[in-house]
Amino acid sequence: QKEVxxxxxxxxxxxxxxxxxxxxxxxxxxxxxxxxxxxxxxxPELIMFIxxxxxxxxxxxxxxxxxxxxxxxxxxxxxxxxxxxxxxxAVRATNAGKSTFGxxxxxxxxx
Amino acid sequence: xAGVSQSPRYKVAKRGQxxxxxxxxxxxxxxxxxxxxxxxxxPEFLTYFQNEAQLDKSGLPSDRFFAERPEGSVSTLxxxxxxxxxxxxxxxxxxxxxxxxGELFFGEGSRLTVL
Numbered sequence: 001q002k003e004v005x006x007x008x009x010x011x012x013x014x015x016x017x018x019x020x021x022x023x024x025x026x027x028x029x030x031x032x033x034x035x036x037x038x039x040x041x042x043x044p045e046l047i048m049f050i051x052x053x054x055x056x057x058x059x060x061x062x063x064x065x066x067x068x069x070x071x072x073x074x075x076x077x078x079x080x081x082x083x084x085x086x087x088x089x090a091v092r093a094t095n096a097g098k099s100t101f102g103x104x105x106x107x108x109x110x111x
Numbered sequence: 112x113a114g115v116s117q118s119p120r121y122k123v124a125k126r127g128q129x130x131x132x133x134x135x136x137x138x139x140x141x142x143x144x145x146x147x148x149x150x151x152x153x154p155e156f157l158t159y160f161q162n163e164a165q166l167d168k169s170g171l172p173s174d175r176f177f178a179e180r181p182e183g184s185v186s187t188l189x190x191x192x193x194x195x196x197x198x199x200x201x202x203x204x205x206x207x208x209x210x211x212x213g214e215l216f217f218g219e220g221s222r223l224t225v226l
Contacts, residue, residue, distance in 0.1 A: 004153075032213045043202060043217035044154065088153050092213050097167060098144065099215060101153035 003027060004091050004102035012108045019076040021105050023089030026070070032092040033065055033072045034099060039085045047087075048074065079109040113137070115218035117203050123224045124193045132188045132221045136205030143186050144215060145178055146202040154202055160186060193225045 005024045013019045021035075032051055036044035048063040050056045050072065056063045062075040072091075076083055086104040093100075116135040124130050136143050142161050146154035147170075156170040162183035171178070175194075180186040190197055200222045204215035 034213065034215075036215075043219050044215075045217070046214045049214060090215075098156045098159050098170070099213060100156065101146075103151070103153045 001026065002102065003100050004089055006087075006089050006102035006105050008103060009106040010108055011105055012110060013079050015079060015081060015109055015111050017079050017109075019079045019083065019107055019109070021074040021076075021087050021089075021107065023072045023074075023102055024070055025072070025089075025091045025100075027091065027093055027100075028067075028070065030067075030070075030091045030093050032099075033063070034090040034092070035061075035063060035072075035074045036088040036090060036101075037085045038088055038104065044088055076107075079107075081109045081111050084108050115203055115205050115216055117201075117218035117221050119221060120219060121222050121224075123226065125226055126193060126195060128193050129189065129191045130193055130223060132190075132201050132203075132223070134186045134188070134203030134205075134218060136184065136186070136203070137216055140205035140207055140216070141183075142206040143180060144204045144206070145186070145188050146204065147172075148200045148202055148220070150199075157188070157201075190223075193223075195225050198223055198225045 035048045038044040050063040050065045060077045064073045088104045089102040090099040145157040148154045159167040160180040175191045177189045200220040202220045204217045
């Protein structure tokens, strides 16, 4: 079992819909949680980070964290074709050091 | 430049050759990470530096892999006697400080193909 699990997809949503991406992690000591977006052939770029239980909103993006369930999600509202990419969930155990990535969920937003 | 710079962008090596991949992090970034990304998978951690100190090398897959950052800036990942399973994109990322948000800034990667 991988330390960070994501549904590989592909997840397909129509333009304007809400896309929901999910991630579970195994290390209960994890402190920091990240969502990166990776376009095909490009490197990952950070979208959101969250440390505390609950929701964190930034524009069209909302990250949700539930440490008791070891679950983190990303909601994308008003999805656009430009959101089509692979979304990587990453978890960091301490305040320093490595982040561990899931294998990503591929999202396609259809016009 | 303003971002993380990696070279070469593409490298083709014959099995058994040695390769060296270079990473120039964002100026002032203390932490530097190397990741390996195979096709269709997420980045896999290889090693981590804070300044010139290699604090974690637990992800290096074998003793053929070696990384250094002698002056706390530019880093080199060296792979000796390359094998076909080493074919992947090698991503370098830097981060501002040890105790920070943890945001990683990635370079564009070095794609290694071993024939």
